[in-house]
Amino acid sequence: MADEEVAAQGELAITRTGDKLRLAREKAGLSLADVATRTRITQRHLEAIEKSDFTELPGRTYVTGFARAYARAVDLPEAEIGAGIRRELEEDAYGSRPLYEAYEPTDPARLPTARLTWTLVIVALLLVSAYGVWRFLSVEPDEALVAAQNQAADDSEAPATKAAAPAPAKAGAAIAANAPVVLTGISEVWIGFDDATGKTENWRTLDAGETYEVPPAYIEQFTLRTSIPQALKVTVGGRDVGPIGPADTLVKGISLKPADLVARAEGSPAAPAAAPRTGG
Incomplete structure (x- = not known):
């Protein structure tokens, strides 16, 4: 009876889609290198999927496709894995939203002086200009733009x-x-x-x-x-x-x-x- 309870607790602990993929791979006796060969996906991306660390992938639009390919390689249902990944992406997006903070009226005595305000404006303009120069000289593609246009x-x-x-x-x-x-x-x-x-x-x-x-x-x-x-x-x-x-x-x-x-x-x-x- 104790063994059955431990097994049940182990199943409940597997809540992420990446865990299901990893367990299926281990059950099939495959290494990450084996799955990478089958799917043509780099090992670091496969490892990120197993850890449900989607920030390590080249773009969120690729996450579902990569996970479905992984599922095919280890004989798991593609549709189920794809749905699980999309659900986790939505949960991550919801969890990253800032918490609501109640508005409190500002004490006029604590407002910045005019000189400090102008100093902050000038610093902000300098930072914006520096960023514009860096973007102009950068040769790397904007991955956020690529992902948005891809979708x-x-x-x-x-x-x-x-x-x-x-x-x-x-x-x-x-x-x-x-x-x-x-x-x-x-x-x-x-x-x-x-x-x-x-x-x-x-x-x-x-x-x-x-x-x-x-x-x-x-x-x-x-x-x-x-x-x-x-x-x-x-x-x-x-x-x-x-x-x-x-x-x-x-x-x-x-x-x-x-x-x-x-x-x-x-x-x-x-x-x-x-x-x-x-x-x-």
């Missing part, structure tokens, strides 16, 4: 406008049908591969300077998606094809076939495959 673009395709690009593939140059397609991270960037129905079958994160040669099977069966196009360099047979979409915008349905990528660089991009919206 807003979930209902529609990315605009097909072209962006200025350094050294695209030479117009009219012949390209072999089996030329290697290589993706290189200019800074940390998330990429995904969608099947013909628009469902993301695989994804991974490329660190700055990391390269990934797309397997021939992926070139034929999948299209590319990313939310930070300016952080990703695409080459075909060693030639840069230029940007695959506007900066800080979710793009998807990008054909990985060498001829289509070169055509896109020459100003006549192939139309992306229609991809119906998928949940989670």
Whole structure:
């Protein structure tokens, strides 16, 4: 009887979705490295999901997708895990709200003098100016902006406008049908591969300077998606094809076939495959 009570208490203690994923992984005899290999998600992101530490992930819009991939890798129901993660995100957002404080009238005798007020205004202006200069010189993409645009673009395709690009593939140059397609991270960037129905079958994160040669099977069966196009360099047979979409915008349905990528660089991009919206 005592053993049953201990087991019941252990089950009640497992309240976070990350605990369920970790226990399923351990029960299957898998390490975090094994799950990372299956899902193409970095170990530090998987570990953050197990700890329910969502601040360690590249953006909150990725949390549900990462958790569902983890669930598939350890044979847990995707929908249940996705719902649990969304519920925890809402709880975290509610818990981070400031507590209400009752308003008390200010004592006029405690109001700051005019000189102190002007000093504070000048200091605030200097801080705002310094921040503006830092933002102007910064080359890192704004992850909050990327996450917001990624979620807003979930209902529609990315605009097909072209962006200025350094050294695209030479117009009219012949390209072999089996030329290697290589993706290189200019800074940390998330990429995904969608099947013909628009469902993301695989994804991974490329660190700055990391390269990934797309397997021939992926070139034929999948299209590319990313939310930070300016952080990703695409080459075909060693030639840069230029940007695959506007900066800080979710793009998807990008054909990985060498001829289509070169055509896109020459100003006549192939139309992306229609991809119906998928949940989670």
